[in-house]
Amino acid sequence: MTPVHLLIPAAGSGRRMGSDRNKVLLELLGQPIIAWTLKAAAQAQAVVWIGLVCQPGDRPALESLVTALDLPKPVVMILGGTSRQESVYNGLQHLPAEATHVLIHDGARCLATPDLFDRCAAALATGPGLVAAVPVKDTIKVVDRDRQITATPDRENLWAAQTPQGFDVAMLKQCHQQGLDHGWAVTDDAALFEKCDLPVQVVPGEETNLKVTTPMDLAIAEFILKQRLG
Numbered sequence: 001m002t003p004v005h006l007l008i009p010a011a012g013s014g015r016r017m018g019s020d021r022n023k024v025l026l027e028l029l030g031q032p033i034i035a036w037t038l039k040a041a042a043q044a045q046a047v048v049w050i051g052l053v054c055q056p057g058d059r060p061a062l063e064s065l066v067t068a069l070d071l072p073k074p075v076v077m078i079l080g081g082t083s084r085q086e087s088v089y090n091g092l093q094h095l096p097a098e099a100t101h102v103l104i105h106d107g108a109r110c111l112a113t114p115d116l117f118d119r120c121a122a123a124l125a126t127g128p129g130l131v132a133a134v135p136v137k138d139t140i141k142v143v144d145r146d147r148q149i150t151a152t153p154d155r156e157n158l159w160a161a162q163t164p165q166g167f168d169v170a171m172l173k174q175c176h177q178q179g180l181d182h183g184w185a186v187t188d189d190a191a192l193f194e195k196c197d198l199p200v201q202v203v204p205g206e207e208t209n210l211k212v213t214t215p216m217d218l219a220i221a222e223f224i225l226k227q228r229l230g
Contacts, residue, residue, distance in 0.1 A: 001121055003121075004101045004103050005096065006041055006047045006051065007050075007103070008053065010108075021058075022054075025058065028222060034065065037110045037112070038050065038071060050075045052075055053091045054079075102172065103165070104189055109210070111221055112206065113206060126201070127200075128167060128168040128199065129193040130165065130203050131201075132165070132202075133160055133204070136155055140152070140153055162209050165188060166203075172192070172193070175193055
């Protein structure tokens with residue numbers, strides 16, 4: 001299995017959650033959301049190092065949490081940016097010199113399992129880029145600005161992207177630099193790879209690997225965790 005370094009962007013806010021603080025610090029079954037993310041990542045065999053990308057105001061709380069969790073893998077705090085793209089760029093600059101492969105995982109995807117991290121790491125042996133994803137179940141409609149339907153794409157070709165996403169470190173750094181040079185604004189790192197005409201494969205994700213964004217997501221995450229913990 002390919003050893004990987006992991007970056008966790010956690011520099012967001014709680015705006016869509018209706019919270020006055022970073023959503024990853026909200027409680028889920030008695031622990032901050034980010035605690036569940038960190039514990040799963042640390043249990044993955046392939047992950048050897050974790051970089052937690054955060055804002056300065058959240059750093060004291062996150063450092064205290066990491067100390068209390070006493071994880072078996074080193075966790076390094078990295079200053080985040082004003083966007084997810086900028087935060088990942090900053091994270092890449094702080095990877096250890098020996099890092100050759102990196103996984104990037106949203107801090108708010110707290111239900112990802114250690115097995116998913118390991119499967120993504122293993123897939124990096126067969127290609128330079130990957131994204132965990134699940135097939136779309138719903139029929140998708142393409143609409144214009146007037147909310148008129150313009151197309152119905154074939155559902156068999158549609159997958160919903162998740163994280164982790166994994167990449168060759170040198171190649172992802174080059175893609176991020178090109179994005180910076182050309183002013184590209186993207187919502188995930190796979191899109192940067194695509195813009196640079198580099199291959200990105202899909203690794204089957206997990207239906208439960210939701211991103212906690214709204215209060216409803218938090219309630220669903222709590223239900224799933226309770227089921228897992230029995």
